[in-house]
Amino acid sequence: MGAVVLTRGDRYEVAPRPADVPRASPAAAAAAVASFVDGVDARDAETLAGLAPAGDTDAEERLTSIARNADSLDLRGVTARYVDQVGTVAADGSWTGIVDLTWQFGGLDAEPSRADIAVAFAPDDDGLGVTGFRAAGTGRVPLWLRDELSVARADGVLVLVDGAPAEAEAVADRVARGIGVVSRVLTDWSSPVVVEVPASAADLDETLGAVPGTYASIAAVTTTAGSGTGPDAPVHVFVNPDVTAGLRRAGAQVVMSHELVHVATDAARTPIEPWLLEGFADYVALRDTHLPDRTTLGRAIEAARGDGVPTELPSAADFDTRAPDLQARYEEAWLACRIIAETLGEGALVETYAAAATGLSVVDALRRSGLSQRRLTQQWRTQLRALA
Structure with missing residues (x-):
């Protein structure tokens, strides 16, 4: 189709052709996050891995890990709603969108947690693929969306660690001892305990949607797992491994017992x-x-x-x-x-x-x-x- 020539007096103006630039597709993003939820609900590694763009092995591995996390954590109440685009579309067609996400650890969280997360999208042969999850502004990156986690369980206790299984078991032992410590003073306490241990202090900031460096010197913090603050919003203990790794056994135990007092007294609210x-x-x-x-x-x-x-x-x-x-x-x-x-x-x-x-x-x-x-x-x- 030829260019249209406009004349105005002695001037000639040429209307430019529409630029063929990559654009974000809210419909494709909504379809991708719907498929993501289906894969999580089914604990289907194949479905989740299929969301990765062809040839992106890192994204494929990350999404496969999420399927295993969903199973080991008994994830329930997972929903995802595409909200809006963040920033511009890159020359290769990749872009980021905000997604309203909910999730719940079965048997321990009274209600689902909710948070806005940033989802990285990239074009794929079949439409739009998912390449990962990241913090955007004060958005969170829930721990279960990271690498495959090590999980330890006890009666009313769940520990999830971005690290080795031995570390998860060690943290679970601290929780068990801490429950005994707290119960000697707060004899009526019986609430469940969920402890999350990211891989680093920087990951802790992202998990909590905090400005980088906020928790660099804090050994642990007890707060809501998502952005909700209602009476049933799940409250978890989040541990900073960069600090606790430098503590002796007694010191690490005091840190855990301290945080369990906060859980028992609902200090976060x-x-x-x-x-x-x-x-x-x-x-x-x-x-x-x-x-x-x-x-x-x-x-x-x-x-x-x-x-x-x-x-x-x-x-x-x-x-x-x-x-x-x-x-x-x-x-x-x-x-x-x-x-x-x-x-x-x-x-x-x-x-x-x-x-x-x-x-x-x-x-x-x-x-x-x-x-x-x-x-x-x-x-x-x-x-x-x-x-x-």
Whole structure:
């Protein structure tokens, strides 16, 4: 078809031919993610591998691994809805789209988790193929969408690790011991436990949809598995292997027991002052370790010697994941909770925490138990000064 020549006075204008450039196809993307869901539901490695573009062995292997993960994790409630394109289409026709994904670990998650994930698409002989999953902005990449996972199970416990089976078993052992530690204080606890261990701190950030580096120095975090925050949104423990790999066995156990306190008290959805939230978890985790103060309070002592004894209990800002002397703040919070238990008894500490978890201010919760926050702070400062 020839070009159309337009005339305007003495000027001649030629309408350009439509450029033949690659375009994203929402319909093809929707069909691809529908096939993906079918393959996951059927645990069908062949169907999932068939979504990889011809010749892309990495994508084929990744998709095959997802079929095995779906089986070992008893994935249920998986849905995927194409939402929108992200960025531009590359010269080779590849592009990325946002997909609204839901998933649920059978028998452990009360409801499905939900998150927006970025799916990488590429043209294929039969239409549109899937090449992988990645973080886009604050989007998440659920652990089961990565490589084939090692899985360990016990009654009411699921551990999934992007690593060796021996690591999954070791984490499961820590969970079992941690349940015993927590149950000695929180005797009515019986909720299931799911622990996810990515391959690295960077993968942990992507799994949680966090800015890179957010959890680089954090050993573990207990939070919702997806973006939902409702009362039934699944809450899992996420472990940073880059940090825990450097801990001794006792230290790794304290980390796990600490996180299980958060699971038992639904801390991920509980509005409570961080010093009480974290200090209480450490109190329970350290209760039967019988470690000397120079070990459990080493960073707090060092900080007090260098900067002086703080005038107030740690604030919310002190517990930012990138805050300086973060470990010292945790130790200071633990000391405050230990003082409550020593002064009023362990039962009063538990009652103070429970009252604050219902929305009562910490000041009022302490007063109800028989200790003013001013007196607590004075005793806390006196002990820190003596230790330093």
